[in-house]
Amino acid sequence: MYSLRVQLLAVTLIAAIGGAVAFYNHTSLLISLLIMFAIVTIAYGILFVLVYRPLQRIQRVVTAQEDKESVRRVNASSSDEFQHLSDSFNTMLDLFRTDIRQLEKLERVRSEFLSNVSHELRTPLFATQGLIETLLHGAVDDKKVNKDFLKKALNNIERLNSLLEELIDISRIESGEMKLRVRYFDIMPMLETAVAELQDYAAQRSISLAINVPEESEIKVFGDKERLRQVLVNLIENAIKYSEPKDSVVINCKDEKECVVISVEDTGIGIAPQHISRIFERFYRVDKDRSRDVGGSGLGLAIVKHIIEAHNQTISVDSKVGIGTIFTFSVSKLGVEV
Ligand code: ADP
DSSP: OOOHHHHHHHHHHHHHHHHHHHHHTTOOHHHHHHHHHHHHHHHHHHHIIIIIHHHHHHHHHHHHTTSTTOOOOOOOOSSHHHHHHHHHHHHHHHHHHHHHHHHHHHHHHHHHHHHHHHHHHHHHHHHHHHHHHHHHTTGGGOTTTHHHHHHHHHHHHHHHHHHHHHHHHHHHHHTTOOOOOOEEEEHHHHHHHHHHHHHHHHHHTTOEEEEEOOSOSOOEEEEOHHHHHHHHHHHHHHHHHTSOTTOEEEEEEEEOSSEEEEEEEEOSSOOOHHHHTTTTSTTOOSSHHHHHHTTOOSOHHHHHHHHHHHTTOOEEEEEETTTEEEEEEEEESOOOOO
């Protein structure tokens, strides 16, 4: 499309030529001038309606975008060209708005994450600082409390350490830095060793921990053995943490055609329905105090879900308050080793 100035010049030229032709054909000067004036007015009118007004509408919508909340869109129903232009402009506007909303969401998630991280780090850090200060102010010579304080300080430091490890894991997973080392391996020994490692922890809390696996001596699955072990340990630890003495935890393994289905089932405190959809979120905890008391950070299930999804598999949860919880995930038996 020619620029407005060129169009205006063309109109004026056409009008001048029209006037000159009329004058040349012996029309009186006044009539020729009137013809010229009429051509210019009609042409300017057409240009105003078809070009200038749609442009003004677009300009107004562009200016309105200075206000972030603006919902104005261009509505130019004049010529085809302007309709196309306004449609493209509206599409561009929609894309920008989606991008802006996404950026705002990312920013919110980032600052929420930072405040959660600092809060989680601060709690054991301040607790340790308090314990060491009390020891320095004399409690170190008090045989009744000194060992207890030192043990508590050590617990807090261990919690800090595991929190940092989980933070590193989650940031590596989410940035795509963590690569899975997938290969075929026998899942049975992995299940048995994970359960054996946690027997002491279960016994300390008077919880029975058992494994219920198929008869087969070997079941080959395809995945990252270390990461899947991490998933299993995390789920078993949670099952123990969120159960009461005398409760039981059972690990079931079902051999299916293309995958192995593993479930970690407990008769513990359970999870109320309104929390179920959120427990895989970072830092989400049903009962913050209980989670902290048992050394939880709220990151475990987020990591578990990431790992399972990185294997193109799914994890689900079924729970009833006061009855127990069952987490179920699958591991593929098929894959291509590289
Ligand atoms: P945490 O470090 O707090 O255990 P997780 O991400 O592992 O964090 O779990 C998130 C929350 O889900 C826990 O705080 C707990 O409230 C709930 N939860 C996880 N597993 C169980 C379970 N087996 N029984 C009851 N609640 C559970």
